Amino acid sequence: MADATAENTRKSSAKPAGKAEAKSRSRTAKDASGSAKAKTTAGNPAVKATTAEAGQGAKTARKKPSSTTATRGAAAKAQTSGTAGSRSRAAKDGSKEAAAAASTKPASKRATRSSSKTATARSPAENPAEAKMAASAKAAGARASTGKKAARGTTKSSVESIAAAEARSPAGQKSTRKTRAASTSAKTTSRKTAAKSPAGAMEKPWLTSYPEGIPTEIGAFQHSSLPDMLLEACRTFGDRPAFTCMGKTISFTELEKASRDFAAYLQSKGLQKGARVAVMMPNLLQYPVVMMAVLRAGYVVVNVNPLYTPRELEHQLRDSGAEAIVILENFAKTVQASIGKTDVKHVVVATMGDMLGLKGHVVNLVVRRVKKLVPAWELPGHVPFRQALREGAGARFSPPEVALDDLAFLQYTGGTTGVAKGAMLLHRNVLANVIQSEIWLQTAYLSGRKQPERPVFICVLPLYHIYAMTVNAMTGVKLGAQNILITNPRDLPALVKELGKYEFNVFVGLNTLFNALLNNADFQKLDFKHLDFTLGGGMAVQRSVAERWKKLTGQTISEGYGLSETSPVATINRLDRNEFTGTIGLPLPSTDVTIRDDHGRDVKLGEVGEICIRGPQVMAGYWNQPEETAKAIMPDGFLKTGDMGIMDETGHIRIVDRKKDMILVSGFNVYPNEIEDVLAHHPGVLEVAAVGVPDEHSGEAPKVFVVKKDPALTEKQILDYCRENLTGYKRPKHVEFRSELPKTNVGKILRRELR
Known part of the structure; x- marks a missing residue:
């Protein structure tokens, strides 16, 4: 559906390559091979590249004054080549962003040769945290690729090598897309071989449980960054509804326009690429606008729980080094109490009714005067959200170069077991998880169920949480879905009333929410005939709850598993299962999972150990905490989750409990x-x-x-x-x-x- 439209857009905008481009592609491919060999001889244990990272050594970053980007090697730009430069841009700023994305691609001999020169001439980053992040990013890219060759057939390897080489220039994109289709077929047919790996290679029993037609690897990235993906969706789906909240809907076109204006406003404040921007609000229409704007401007989203105390907020703002914050006025008093000891220079304050039209005035009156949900606050120099949009509409927006190895999110862990740490999620991490999720959602329609042309997602979980951010805000947008934003899910009567207004297809929740809804009499009266599947995560889904949900809705809760550190989804059950498995399912495509003892050794199938994960969605590391990163990520790239689990002979994983609990x-x-x-x-x-x-x-x-x-x-x-x-x-x-x-x-x- 979405892919077909996007494909037509790319085809219509692709330009034929001249002899110079063809010659450049040949040289780039040759240099890529040489670079990969050089990395191997340098002793890097993780140079087994995935398709997404094939030819990584040939990619080179353009020289820029930014200290952050100056520290990143040629490999950091590996996936910026692809389709971005050939896509048509409907608006002026879209054209600039396309050009910016394209300019990160080494399409000439000069760009390829500059790789080695830049590597030796770079000076250390001014910000030590950013230097550590860049190093961690390179290490993460290598770690994510370790061990993948064993899972591929010979046919797939040769096909994808060609695909990776041709994808480096706009002229090669058409061929790359065709090759990728052939690669997907090869991946599917090599599943049994990959599951029974040769001696010394990792066993992958879960591959035998993959349904036919579902690839075991995600293939090459088709977008150069998250903004590239989001902008393509906005152009493709145009006037379709994108997000709905409190009865007000914004289309994909309106999302693009508002995010452009807010991005221009942030740039006008002098923020440099890589600046951290905190976002502290519940599910409102402002959230996706701000998130997309921050990413488009090349900044880093720092999601903040609106219910934080001043102490907790101060820690996160100081630790992240945030220079700007966007908040809902309901929580302005908390910001007032903590901002003095932080680096925050710019504060934008939104109201509940800012994007609700005329209805917004009534909503603001009720929130402030009737329910008294806005404590008195004072933040000198703050700017109202609507004013920021107006100023941005009249300001110039200069789209920066945003690459896959740039930092996209500082996603702080929940802090339920200690001081919150910022997981560094690169554009490639989140984009990989979106691709993985998109592939796996197809399992819901293998049994003949018709896939809706305009899917409707219920977004009950807060978008600042990694689960909803990736599944709803990112994957939903890529699919052209309409997300129904629930601002206060604790108000069950209001939530159930809202659910009754829509023919929703996807419900994303967690055990306590499912349980609460099942005990609500009005929820039991709803019509669930359009519900295609229910996703459960965040905590263990109890069998009693799952059984009651199936009896009422007719749909099985498909439990998945992940962490902030894995962007977040790592495993999930097949969505075509008719029964609740009691497991967290199978590893997603391109994801390896192993169960290890306290000494880091793999245990046998059926034995309890710590769940460890490796894949392209695994974070680059913890912000400013190299020691914690070293504790969490093992030398072979596996992330220690802290969860105890068991894997059976079919590859299904069952969580026993938190190691610390x-x-x-x-x-x-x-x-x-x-x-x-x-x-x-x-x-x-x-x-x-x-x-x-x-x-x-x-x-x-x-x-x-x-x-x-x-x-x-x-x-x-x-x-x-x-x-x-x-x-x-x-x-x-x-x-x-x-x-x-x-x-x-x-x-x-x-x-x-x-x-």
């Missing part, structure tokens, strides 16, 4: 998830959480916190139920009833606050 009872490992899953089946239990508490006899003992569904539920009933369903050392010794359990803003239960 494990309870040690007289030397036996007890996993809170298991206790919680058992008690969730009790008809009198609404919510439950299990933690370990000190015990003089066993060292630790399980304790459960229960929210009653049945007011008459007693402690004895809980203990008796556990006695029937759990072995002795797993049974809780203590029961405490609560009216509610502490949760993060996205609904994860905070066990650490219960200890």
Whole structure:
């Protein structure tokens, strides 16, 4: 659907290459081969390039005054060649952005030769954090490619080598697209060979569970950056609805225009490429506009939880070095209390009704005067969001060169187990995860279900959370979907009322949300005939909840798994499954997963160990924390997740529990998830959480916190139920009833606050 339209756009705008371009392609391919060999002899253990990174050594960065970009080697621009330069731009600024993207491509002998000169002549970056980021980015690119050759057939390798070489110039794009189709076929047919790797190579049992027609690798990138992908979607889908919030809809064309204006405003403030811009707001129409604007201007999005305390916000702003922040006025008082000790120079304040038209005035009045949700605040020099848009509309926008190895997001971890760290997500990381997600969504339509021409996504989870940001804001836009933004999902009656207005196809949520909706009488009256699939993530989906969801909606919850550090999706169940598996599914295309012990050694299938992930979606590292990066990412490129799990012979993975949440009872490992899953089946239990508490006899003992569904539920009933369903050392010794359990803003239960 989207791809066909985009393909026609690219074909119509492609220019024939002359002899000089053909000659340049030949030399570039030759230099790429030489560069790859040089890297190998230099002792780099991770030079087994994926298709997306083939010929990486031949790519070269143009010399620029920016200290950040000056530190990046030729390999950092590997994927900037491709289709961006040949795409037509409907608007003037779109043309400039196309030219900017194209200018990152080494299409001549001069550009290729400059690679080695630049590598030796570069001076260290002015900002040490950016220098570390650049080094981590190069390492991540190499790590992501390690071990991929074993998963490819001989036919696929030779085909993709040709594809990578031809993709380096606009003239080669048409051939690249055809070659990629042949490559996909080769990937599919080589699945069984890849699953049974030769001696010394990694076993990939999950490939035998891949459905026919689903490639095992993502292939070459077709976009030079996230803005390139987003702009193509805006041109392709034009007047289609892109985002809807509180009854107001903006089209893809309006999204492009508003993001252009806000990007121009930010540039007018003197922010340089690579500057960090914090975004602190819930799901409103302003969010996708601001996010796209920041990326288009070459800046870095720093997502901030609006419910942060001043202390938490100050830490994130100082750690990221953010120079600007865009906030909703409801949280301005928090910014006021923390901004003094940060580097923030520019503050843009939005109101709830800014993009709601005439209705917005009423909304603002209710929010401020009736519900009193806006505490008094004072931020001298701040600029209202609508004023920023007006100023930007009259300002010049100069699209910068944005490449795949530029930093796109500083996605801070939730901080549920300690101080939040900023995961450095490059454009290539998020773009890879979008491609992986797009491929996997096709599994929902393998059984004959008709794929909607204009899919409707329900976006209940906040867009500042990595899960919704990638699945809804990025993948949804690429597919031309309409995203229904829910500003306050905790208001269940309002949420259910909103759901009743749309024939939605995709619902993305997590266990606590599913459970709450299933206990809402009005939700049970909704029509689910248009629902194609439900995605569950963020926390373990309990079987009792999944069974009730299937009974009501007719659709299985397809559980997936990921982290901020993996952009975020790493594994997911097939979307055509009719039954709930209780697992987190299979690794996505181009993703390797292994289970390791405390010494970093792979364990056998069926044994418990730490889940470790390697793939193009894995972060470059933690911002300003090289020591933490070294702890998290192993020498062979695998990210240690901190989650304990088991992989079976079909490649399906089941999470046992968080490594740090494990309870040690007289030397036996007890996993809170298991206790919680058992008690969730009790008809009198609404919510439950299990933690370990000190015990003089066993060292630790399980304790459960229960929210009653049945007011008459007693402690004895809980203990008796556990006695029937759990072995002795797993049974809780203590029961405490609560009216509610502490949760993060996205609904994860905070066990650490219960200890």
